[in-house]
Amino acid sequence: MDELDSALLAHLQRDARQTNRQLAAAVGIAPSTCLERVRALRAAGVLTGFHAGVDLPALNRHVQALIAVQVRPLNREVIEGFKGYAAALPEVLSVYVVAGRDDFLIHVAVPDIDALHNFLMDRLSGRREVIGFNSSVIYQHTRNPVITPLP
Incomplete structure (x- = not known):
C-alpha cells in the first residue's frame, strides 16, 4: 500500500x-x-467487493439494537452453531464473536420496540445454549465512510 493505493481506496469508498x-x-x-x-488491490484482497448503502427505515427497520449474548458450554460446536443460527435470522445485520463477559454481539434492525421484544423472546430466550442476553437500543449511529490504512 502506497499513497496512490490509499487515495484510490478513499475515492472508491466514497463512491x-x-x-x-x-x-x-x-x-x-x-x-x-x-x-x-x-x-x-482486488487481487491482494484489499478490495473485497462493492456494496450498496441501504436506508434501514425505508425497509421498515426503524429500531436498531445491539444484543450481547452469553452461551454455554463454550466450545467450537456451540459457538459455530449459534453464529450460523443468528446470522441466518432476517432481523440480524451483523454477528460478532467476542471475548470478555459476552460471547456474541448481534446487531439487529426491526420495525419497532415490540418487534425487538418478540425477537428476544422468540429467537433467543428459547435457545438451549443461551444462558443470558442484554439488549441496548441504538439511538444514533455514525460510521466512518472511509477506512484508511494504519502504519
Whole structure:
C-alpha cells in the first residue's frame, strides 16, 4: 500500500460507482494505471467487493439494537452453531464473536420496540445454549465512510 493505493481506496469508498476514467482523474493518473492498481488491490484482497448503502427505515427497520449474548458450554460446536443460527435470522445485520463477559454481539434492525421484544423472546430466550442476553437500543449511529490504512 502506497499513497496512490490509499487515495484510490478513499475515492472508491466514497463512491464505488464512479467510472475508471473518473477515478483516474480524481487521483491524477492515467486510466490504464488506475485500472491496473484497482485490479492489484482486488487481487491482494484489499478490495473485497462493492456494496450498496441501504436506508434501514425505508425497509421498515426503524429500531436498531445491539444484543450481547452469553452461551454455554463454550466450545467450537456451540459457538459455530449459534453464529450460523443468528446470522441466518432476517432481523440480524451483523454477528460478532467476542471475548470478555459476552460471547456474541448481534446487531439487529426491526420495525419497532415490540418487534425487538418478540425477537428476544422468540429467537433467543428459547435457545438451549443461551444462558443470558442484554439488549441496548441504538439511538444514533455514525460510521466512518472511509477506512484508511494504519502504519
